Amino acid sequence: MKKRLLVVMLVAVMAVSLLFPVVALAADPTVTITVSAVVVSITNSQDTWAIGPVVVDAVVYFSADGNADVDYSQIENTGNVAVDVEIQGTDADDETYDWTLAAAAGDKTYSLYANSEGAPTVYDVEVKSSSYVDLTTDLAALGAYDWSMKFTAPTDFDAADDGTDKTITVTLVASQH
Protein backbone atom coordinates (compact mmCIF):
# COMPACT_ATOMS: atom_id res chain seq x y z
CA MET A 1 0.00 0.00 0.00
CA LYS A 2 2.80 2.38 0.95
CA LYS A 3 4.73 1.50 -2.20
CA ARG A 4 1.70 2.22 -4.34
CA LEU A 5 1.24 5.54 -2.63
CA LEU A 6 4.88 6.49 -3.22
CA VAL A 7 4.61 5.55 -6.88
CA VAL A 8 1.50 7.70 -7.26
CA MET A 9 3.22 10.64 -5.60
CA LEU A 10 6.30 10.21 -7.77
CA VAL A 11 4.21 10.16 -10.92
CA ALA A 12 2.35 13.24 -9.74
CA VAL A 13 5.58 15.12 -9.12
CA MET A 14 6.89 14.17 -12.55
CA ALA A 15 3.66 15.31 -14.17
CA VAL A 16 3.82 18.65 -12.41
CA SER A 17 7.46 19.03 -13.47
CA LEU A 18 6.49 18.49 -17.08
CA LEU A 19 3.72 21.05 -16.83
CA PHE A 20 5.97 23.65 -15.17
CA PRO A 21 9.48 23.25 -16.52
CA VAL A 22 12.19 24.68 -14.33
CA VAL A 23 13.29 28.11 -15.45
CA ALA A 24 16.89 28.90 -14.81
CA LEU A 25 16.89 32.32 -13.11
CA ALA A 26 19.75 34.64 -13.87
CA ALA A 27 21.82 35.30 -10.79
CA ASP A 28 21.83 38.85 -9.48
CA PRO A 29 25.05 40.69 -10.25
CA THR A 30 27.47 41.49 -7.50
CA VAL A 31 27.02 45.02 -6.28
CA THR A 32 30.21 46.73 -5.22
CA ILE A 33 30.01 49.76 -2.96
CA THR A 34 33.25 51.51 -2.14
CA VAL A 35 33.37 54.37 0.34
CA SER A 36 36.75 56.06 0.23
CA ALA A 37 38.74 56.89 3.34
CA VAL A 38 39.15 60.43 2.09
CA VAL A 39 38.28 63.06 4.67
CA VAL A 40 36.86 66.30 3.29
CA SER A 41 37.16 69.02 5.91
CA ILE A 42 37.16 72.81 5.90
CA THR A 43 36.87 75.75 8.23
CA ASN A 44 35.79 79.30 7.48
CA SER A 45 36.88 81.89 10.00
CA GLN A 46 33.78 84.10 9.73
CA ASP A 47 30.48 82.25 9.98
CA THR A 48 28.23 85.30 10.29
CA TRP A 49 27.78 88.48 8.31
CA ALA A 50 25.61 91.23 9.83
CA ILE A 51 25.21 93.80 7.07
CA GLY A 52 23.08 96.14 9.14
CA PRO A 53 20.90 99.05 7.94
CA VAL A 54 21.37 100.06 4.32
CA VAL A 55 20.13 102.74 1.96
CA VAL A 56 19.59 102.40 -1.78
CA ASP A 57 22.80 101.79 -3.73
CA ALA A 58 24.71 101.09 -0.53
CA VAL A 59 27.89 99.05 -0.82
CA VAL A 60 28.83 96.92 2.16
CA TYR A 61 31.90 94.71 2.43
CA PHE A 62 32.23 91.46 4.33
CA SER A 63 34.43 92.92 7.03
CA ALA A 64 34.33 93.91 10.67
CA ASP A 65 32.81 97.35 10.03
CA GLY A 66 31.39 96.83 6.53
CA ASN A 67 33.65 99.47 5.05
CA ALA A 68 37.05 97.83 4.87
CA ASP A 69 37.82 96.33 1.51
CA VAL A 70 40.04 93.51 2.73
CA ASP A 71 40.21 89.74 2.66
CA TYR A 72 38.23 89.30 5.82
CA SER A 73 37.60 85.60 6.06
CA GLN A 74 39.83 82.59 5.63
CA ILE A 75 38.95 79.11 4.44
CA GLU A 76 41.30 76.37 5.53
CA ASN A 77 41.46 72.89 4.09
CA THR A 78 41.75 70.76 7.21
CA GLY A 79 41.17 67.47 5.41
CA ASN A 80 43.55 65.03 3.77
CA VAL A 81 42.79 65.77 0.12
CA ALA A 82 42.74 68.80 -2.19
CA VAL A 83 39.29 70.34 -2.45
CA ASP A 84 37.24 72.64 -4.61
CA VAL A 85 35.20 75.20 -2.67
CA GLU A 86 32.01 76.56 -4.17
CA ILE A 87 29.73 79.36 -3.07
CA GLN A 88 26.01 80.01 -3.37
CA GLY A 89 23.75 82.80 -2.12
CA THR A 90 20.04 83.33 -1.66
CA ASP A 91 17.53 86.06 -2.26
CA ALA A 92 17.22 88.49 0.65
CA ASP A 93 14.16 87.04 2.27
CA ASP A 94 11.72 88.44 4.78
CA GLU A 95 8.85 86.20 3.60
CA THR A 96 6.94 89.21 2.23
CA TYR A 97 9.22 91.62 0.37
CA ASP A 98 12.12 89.69 -1.08
CA TRP A 99 15.06 91.23 -2.84
CA THR A 100 16.25 89.12 -5.73
CA LEU A 101 19.92 88.23 -6.05
CA ALA A 102 21.18 89.10 -9.53
CA ALA A 103 24.35 90.01 -11.40
CA ALA A 104 23.66 93.74 -11.01
CA ALA A 105 21.71 95.71 -8.44
CA GLY A 106 18.35 97.09 -9.59
CA ASP A 107 14.83 97.66 -8.41
CA LYS A 108 14.36 95.32 -5.42
CA THR A 109 17.39 93.46 -6.69
CA TYR A 110 20.75 93.25 -4.99
CA SER A 111 24.09 91.85 -6.10
CA LEU A 112 26.76 89.91 -4.29
CA TYR A 113 30.29 89.25 -5.45
CA ALA A 114 33.18 87.41 -3.84
CA ASN A 115 36.78 88.21 -4.55
CA SER A 116 39.76 86.21 -5.59
CA GLU A 117 42.58 85.80 -3.15
CA GLY A 118 45.29 88.40 -3.46
CA ALA A 119 43.09 90.87 -5.27
CA PRO A 120 40.86 92.40 -2.60
CA THR A 121 39.67 95.17 -4.88
CA VAL A 122 38.51 92.83 -7.63
CA TYR A 123 35.22 91.15 -6.85
CA ASP A 124 35.07 88.81 -9.78
CA VAL A 125 33.06 85.86 -8.53
CA GLU A 126 29.36 86.44 -9.07
CA VAL A 127 27.45 84.75 -6.28
CA LYS A 128 24.23 83.22 -7.62
CA SER A 129 21.14 81.82 -5.97
CA SER A 130 20.45 79.34 -8.76
CA SER A 131 23.68 77.39 -8.59
CA TYR A 132 27.02 76.99 -6.91
CA VAL A 133 29.98 78.72 -8.52
CA ASP A 134 33.67 78.09 -7.92
CA LEU A 135 35.26 80.22 -5.25
CA THR A 136 38.57 78.39 -5.28
CA THR A 137 39.68 75.12 -6.82
CA ASP A 138 42.36 72.60 -5.99
CA LEU A 139 42.97 74.00 -2.52
CA ALA A 140 45.67 71.71 -1.16
CA ALA A 141 45.37 69.90 2.15
CA LEU A 142 46.42 72.28 4.92
CA GLY A 143 46.14 75.16 2.45
CA ALA A 144 44.30 78.40 3.16
CA TYR A 145 42.28 80.79 1.03
CA ASP A 146 41.52 84.40 2.01
CA TRP A 147 38.35 85.89 0.67
CA SER A 148 35.66 88.50 1.12
CA MET A 149 32.36 89.67 -0.38
CA LYS A 150 30.82 92.86 -1.66
CA PHE A 151 27.10 93.54 -1.23
CA THR A 152 25.36 96.19 -3.32
CA ALA A 153 21.88 97.22 -2.20
CA PRO A 154 19.00 97.67 -4.64
CA THR A 155 18.82 100.89 -6.61
CA ASP A 156 15.25 101.24 -5.41
CA PHE A 157 12.84 99.43 -3.14
CA ASP A 158 9.41 99.89 -1.61
CA ALA A 159 8.75 101.95 1.47
CA ALA A 160 7.08 98.77 2.71
CA ASP A 161 10.58 97.39 3.17
CA ASP A 162 11.30 100.08 5.71
CA GLY A 163 12.50 98.55 8.92
CA THR A 164 12.08 94.95 7.82
CA ASP A 165 14.75 92.40 8.55
CA LYS A 166 15.92 90.30 5.66
CA THR A 167 17.95 87.15 5.68
CA ILE A 168 20.64 86.19 3.21
CA THR A 169 22.46 82.88 3.50
CA VAL A 170 25.81 82.39 1.81
CA THR A 171 26.86 78.76 1.65
CA LEU A 172 30.34 77.36 1.09
CA VAL A 173 30.67 73.72 0.07
CA ALA A 174 33.90 71.74 -0.29
CA SER A 175 34.29 68.56 -2.26
CA GLN A 176 37.24 66.45 -3.32
CA HIS A 177 39.11 68.04 -6.24
Next chain:
Amino acid sequence: MRKLVLCGFLAIALLLAIPGCPSASSGQVFDGGAVGIQTFDRGLWLKGGEVTIVNLYPGYVGSMEFEVGNGIQDNTVKEVRISVEPEDDKDLGDGWVQLPSQYYSWFSIDNPVFTLRPGESQKVTVTVSMPEDADYPNKKARCELLVMGWTVVGTTTNEWGDVVNVCGNVPIGVASEWYIETY
Protein backbone atom coordinates in the same frame (compact mmCIF):
# COMPACT_ATOMS: atom_id res chain seq x y z
CA MET B 1 15.00 113.13 -0.34
CA ARG B 2 11.98 111.68 1.42
CA LYS B 3 12.71 108.29 -0.05
CA LEU B 4 16.28 108.52 1.07
CA VAL B 5 15.19 109.29 4.60
CA LEU B 6 12.77 106.38 4.54
CA CYS B 7 15.42 104.09 3.21
CA GLY B 8 17.78 105.24 5.88
CA PHE B 9 15.66 103.47 8.41
CA LEU B 10 15.64 100.20 6.56
CA ALA B 11 17.43 97.57 8.52
CA ILE B 12 18.31 94.23 7.11
CA ALA B 13 19.52 91.98 9.81
CA LEU B 14 21.39 89.32 7.94
CA LEU B 15 22.81 88.13 11.21
CA LEU B 16 19.88 86.04 12.26
CA ALA B 17 19.40 83.23 9.82
CA ILE B 18 16.80 81.51 11.94
CA PRO B 19 14.78 79.96 9.10
CA GLY B 20 17.86 78.24 7.76
CA CYS B 21 19.01 76.85 11.04
CA PRO B 22 18.02 73.22 11.26
CA SER B 23 16.48 72.31 14.57
CA ALA B 24 17.53 69.06 16.11
CA SER B 25 15.21 67.41 18.56
CA SER B 26 16.60 66.82 21.99
CA GLY B 27 16.93 63.14 21.19
CA GLN B 28 19.39 63.97 18.45
CA VAL B 29 21.75 66.00 20.55
CA PHE B 30 24.79 64.02 21.56
CA ASP B 31 26.12 64.86 24.94
CA GLY B 32 28.73 62.20 25.28
CA GLY B 33 32.42 62.83 25.08
CA ALA B 34 34.40 63.14 21.89
CA VAL B 35 34.23 59.98 19.84
CA GLY B 36 35.48 58.80 16.50
CA ILE B 37 38.34 60.22 14.49
CA GLN B 38 40.45 62.73 16.37
CA THR B 39 42.92 63.56 13.64
CA PHE B 40 40.83 66.26 12.07
CA ASP B 41 40.66 68.62 14.98
CA ARG B 42 39.50 71.67 13.07
CA GLY B 43 36.49 72.33 10.88
CA LEU B 44 33.52 70.34 9.72
CA TRP B 45 34.69 67.01 8.37
CA LEU B 46 33.26 64.08 6.47
CA LYS B 47 34.93 60.71 6.18
CA GLY B 48 33.96 59.15 2.87
CA GLY B 49 34.64 61.87 0.33
CA GLU B 50 33.97 59.62 -2.65
CA VAL B 51 31.67 56.67 -3.24
CA THR B 52 31.40 54.27 -6.15
CA ILE B 53 28.45 51.93 -6.57
CA VAL B 54 28.78 49.38 -9.35
CA ASN B 55 26.11 47.03 -10.73
CA LEU B 56 23.23 48.52 -8.81
CA TYR B 57 20.19 46.50 -9.83
CA PRO B 58 16.44 46.61 -9.12
CA GLY B 59 15.66 44.97 -5.82
CA TYR B 60 19.09 45.52 -4.31
CA VAL B 61 19.27 46.69 -0.71
CA GLY B 62 22.53 47.56 0.99
CA SER B 63 24.10 50.23 3.12
CA MET B 64 27.17 52.37 3.48
CA GLU B 65 28.61 54.21 6.43
CA PHE B 66 30.04 57.69 6.76
CA GLU B 67 31.32 59.70 9.67
CA VAL B 68 30.77 63.39 10.28
CA GLY B 69 32.70 65.41 12.84
CA ASN B 70 33.18 68.85 14.29
CA GLY B 71 36.74 69.91 15.06
CA ILE B 72 37.46 70.53 18.70
CA GLN B 73 39.70 73.56 18.21
CA ASP B 74 37.01 75.69 16.59
CA ASN B 75 35.05 75.53 19.83
CA THR B 76 31.72 75.92 18.04
CA VAL B 77 28.54 73.89 18.12
CA LYS B 78 27.23 72.92 14.71
CA GLU B 79 23.78 71.98 13.57
CA VAL B 80 24.27 69.36 10.89
CA ARG B 81 21.85 68.62 8.08
CA ILE B 82 22.52 65.86 5.54
CA SER B 83 20.81 65.33 2.20
CA VAL B 84 21.30 63.82 -1.23
CA GLU B 85 21.76 66.57 -3.80
CA PRO B 86 22.70 66.99 -7.46
CA GLU B 87 26.40 66.77 -8.17
CA ASP B 88 27.61 70.35 -8.50
CA ASP B 89 30.61 69.63 -10.71
CA LYS B 90 30.08 71.32 -14.04
CA ASP B 91 32.06 68.60 -15.74
CA LEU B 92 30.48 65.31 -14.73
CA GLY B 93 32.94 63.26 -16.75
CA ASP B 94 32.60 61.46 -20.07
CA GLY B 95 29.44 59.38 -20.17
CA TRP B 96 28.20 60.45 -16.76
CA VAL B 97 24.88 62.19 -16.16
CA GLN B 98 23.11 63.69 -13.17
CA LEU B 99 21.07 61.10 -11.32
CA PRO B 100 17.45 62.23 -11.86
CA SER B 101 16.13 63.66 -8.63
CA GLN B 102 13.16 61.29 -8.55
CA TYR B 103 15.66 58.53 -7.75
CA TYR B 104 17.03 60.21 -4.63
CA SER B 105 14.40 58.19 -2.78
CA TRP B 106 16.62 55.15 -3.34
CA PHE B 107 18.81 56.52 -0.57
CA SER B 108 17.65 56.94 3.00
CA ILE B 109 19.76 58.59 5.69
CA ASP B 110 19.31 57.17 9.16
CA ASN B 111 20.25 60.35 10.97
CA PRO B 112 19.93 63.39 8.70
CA VAL B 113 19.80 66.15 11.34
CA PHE B 114 21.84 66.33 14.53
CA THR B 115 24.02 68.60 16.61
CA LEU B 116 27.75 68.27 17.12
CA ARG B 117 29.63 69.89 19.95
CA PRO B 118 33.34 70.62 19.60
CA GLY B 119 35.25 67.38 19.11
CA GLU B 120 32.20 65.22 18.57
CA SER B 121 31.56 62.97 15.62
CA GLN B 122 28.63 60.89 14.46
CA LYS B 123 28.36 57.84 12.24
CA VAL B 124 25.77 58.11 9.50
CA THR B 125 24.35 55.13 7.63
CA VAL B 126 22.89 55.54 4.17
CA THR B 127 20.71 52.68 2.98
CA VAL B 128 20.64 52.03 -0.75
CA SER B 129 17.37 50.50 -1.90
CA MET B 130 16.67 50.29 -5.61
CA PRO B 131 13.01 49.39 -6.16
CA GLU B 132 12.13 46.15 -7.93
CA ASP B 133 10.32 48.09 -10.62
CA ALA B 134 13.06 50.67 -11.20
CA ASP B 135 13.68 51.21 -14.89
CA TYR B 136 17.12 52.77 -15.07
CA PRO B 137 19.47 50.15 -16.53
CA ASN B 138 23.03 50.60 -17.76
CA LYS B 139 23.42 54.16 -16.61
CA LYS B 140 26.37 56.04 -15.17
CA ALA B 141 24.92 58.66 -12.87
CA ARG B 142 26.23 61.06 -10.30
CA CYS B 143 24.91 62.84 -7.23
CA GLU B 144 26.38 63.83 -3.89
CA LEU B 145 25.81 63.52 -0.19
CA LEU B 146 25.85 67.06 1.18
CA VAL B 147 26.65 67.62 4.84
CA MET B 148 25.86 71.17 5.90
CA GLY B 149 27.18 72.56 9.16
CA TRP B 150 25.54 75.64 10.66
CA THR B 151 27.42 77.30 13.46
CA VAL B 152 25.22 78.00 16.46
CA VAL B 153 25.75 81.62 17.50
CA GLY B 154 23.04 81.91 20.14
CA THR B 155 19.50 81.00 21.08
CA THR B 156 16.14 82.68 20.81
CA THR B 157 12.54 81.96 21.72
CA ASN B 158 10.25 81.21 18.82
CA GLU B 159 6.58 82.12 18.49
CA TRP B 160 5.58 78.93 20.31
CA GLY B 161 7.78 79.70 23.27
CA ASP B 162 10.43 77.11 22.45
CA VAL B 163 14.08 77.97 22.84
CA VAL B 164 15.77 77.32 19.51
CA ASN B 165 19.26 77.78 18.18
CA VAL B 166 20.25 80.77 16.10
CA CYS B 167 22.83 79.97 13.44
CA GLY B 168 25.27 82.09 11.47
CA ASN B 169 24.35 82.96 7.90
CA VAL B 170 27.61 81.77 6.31
CA PRO B 171 27.42 78.00 6.82
CA ILE B 172 29.94 75.53 5.46
CA GLY B 173 29.34 72.19 3.85
CA VAL B 174 31.36 69.16 2.84
CA ALA B 175 30.28 66.79 0.11
CA SER B 176 30.78 63.15 -0.77
CA GLU B 177 30.75 62.63 -4.52
CA TRP B 178 28.90 59.55 -5.69
CA TYR B 179 29.43 57.58 -8.90
CA ILE B 180 26.62 55.11 -9.54
CA GLU B 181 26.57 52.50 -12.29
CA THR B 182 23.34 50.61 -12.73
CA TYR B 183 22.97 47.08 -14.09
